[in-house]
Amino acid sequence: MDKNHTMKRKLIQLYAALLYNANLRGYIDGKIYTGNVKAACVPGFNCYSCPAAAGACPLGALQNALASSGKKAGFYVFGILMLYGLMLGRTICGWLCPLGLIQELLHMIPTPKLPKNRVTRALSYLKYVILAVFVCAVPVWYGIRHDMAVPGFCKYICPAGTFEGAVGLLSNPNNADYFGMLGILFTRKFVIMLIIGLFCIFCYRSFCRFICPLGAVYSLFCKIALVGVKVDGTRCNGCGACVRHCGMDVRKVGDHECIHCGHCMEVCPQKAISLKAGSLTLMAPEADARRQKWSRIAGGIAMAVLAFALVWFNFLDPSIQKQPEPEAPAQAEQTAAEGFEVGNVLKDFEIPCTDGSVFRLSEQRGKVVVINLWATWCGPCVQELPHFEALYAAHSEDIAVIAVHSPFVTDDVNEFLAEKDFTIPFAVEPEEGNVWQIVDGSTTLPQTIVLDRNGVVIYNQRGSVTPDLLESLYTQAAG
Amino acid sequence: MFLLIIQSVLCVLCVLVMSVLVVRLFLEGQAYKLDGHPSEWIYTREKAGNLLLTCLPLFLLSVGATVVSAVMGVKSSSKPQKDAEITRDLTIRCIKEPSAEMLAERSIQKRFHIGGWCGFAACMVPIVLYCVNPAHFDSSDAEGLETVIGAMVLHTAPWTCLAIAVLSVCLLLRDKSLERETNLAKNCKKEAISSKTAASSGKTVMIVRFAVLAAAMLCIILGMFNGSMRDVLYKAINICTECIGLG
Incomplete structure (x- = not known):
């Protein structure tokens, strides 16, 4: 048996974490990766709003697919999850999950540890309840009944989203304005993240064992997963050392709680356990020169892939080149007052509306102008649309409101609007850009811009707004 | 052991202090908002920085304790856990015929096993009924959503806790029965260990895999x-x- 098995696994976990988060320049820019590669879901738990994330989170994608299940079946996500489940199953949890690595590192802090027992074994079924309630019920019902994407797990629980996404973005000085949108949601999720982290110190992989819905999904494939630890029945003497030494709540090697970490291979006195892919042995207690040779070749290929990924995502990807800089700052050099920041005069624009009319900013002078950047697939955006409608209804003579949909269109916007009774004008941002560039629109939604009667920006913030805030901004803008 | 306890206390303190500070900052921000600054920021980069600085000594102390532990070679104990079922299986492998008492215990175990899962399933019924009722997901505005999620958690949490408690108790009672069976097995006549070969279900698995x-x-x-x-x-x-x- 390889003595450095544990170290090898840690390195593979680290490798996976780095590969999923190969867009390291995201930490410098404070922006997320927007290339086409992100259509691919990574197998492990990794927030796609992390500045470094190079792929999509399968759980986030699943929730969004379920949220739009009333209109479109999320075949792609279901297919990907089935494929990962079939090929790797919970081996992903043990070897390819960055969150698993973080939990194991936290557990290495020397403290008294809580051993597994009957309660933890029963608690391991909690993740199936969370899967049913937060991952399935909430997104499905809100999607069907309200045309609103509410990824319940991401929004209310996910510690990866808080740590990698929220904290990852907030830690960049370029995103100082993100602090403006923090509130109860962040406070609650931050505390949840701390509590989960604390549990992980005392109790091995607490999040994995009790909460992780992705692990729950993969565990459904435990009987058919191709890769996993297998017991050689002819060698096994049933001593149970494998189960007794395992940190997870397994009843036998390879069951739905087994993450195939291979710790049992080290402790098995009979050397009866090995990591296999079908009939091919990937790792076994006995050293094998041929396997070691292939292992070295695979390691070399993996390193080459990582090196290529790092170069590609950080230097070569076309999305890096095509990211347009907002026009306004360049304009601001020529005419000092023109720009998108508070105090600047917003550059004139015109955009065709969904009702056939054309919205021209210059024609709105003398009125308070509210511009809302939104998307049908953004739950909070859909949630706050009625606030803009109410504001418009209350001050229709004195206010111009325009809601501009993101250039990324997933649902038919006209069909979406036909089901609602909005009177405010709506427009869809063209792919080549228009309003988005002028108001400094980004990949972060929703965003609200308020102009006073002279076209001067008095508010330009990302994040949700409340009716009170809108009313107060109107009062401020109306002078 | 002393270092381990110190480290535990420091970890708990770190999380506690951080949580309290985050909540306090939020409450201060809320009060600030109520004072008539609705568009002002509750958090700022500076405030967050100051918050982290407050926690820094405690955090550094915790890191220091970890380093000291590493230097002194202090490690958490990782003892193998006892498993009643495995102990029983190991013991009965040497037995030719299980006694009547052992069979009775097995019947009890089966009952606890089925009972535990039936209890768990019964507790899940109200959760499922709640989740499939669209009326429980009516509100669509921000505050409504919070209320809906709050109500859902309030409804599902007690049933989930009860389900886990029922399952835990049944597992405990089953393990007790397993222990009794193991004790009974120790008094039975022993034989040479026979190795069991699991029936192959490879073909079915392959078909399912392909499907x-x-x-x-x-x-x-x-x-x-x-x-x-x-x-x-x-x-x-x-x-x-x-x-x-x-x-």
């Missing part, structure tokens, strides 16, 4: 054509602020 693989490939191809792959991309390259807990 799932075909379904997965079909789904992925369909997803490429029906736009669900593009939807994943659009969601992944845009940040929904509430979805990651920013607000």
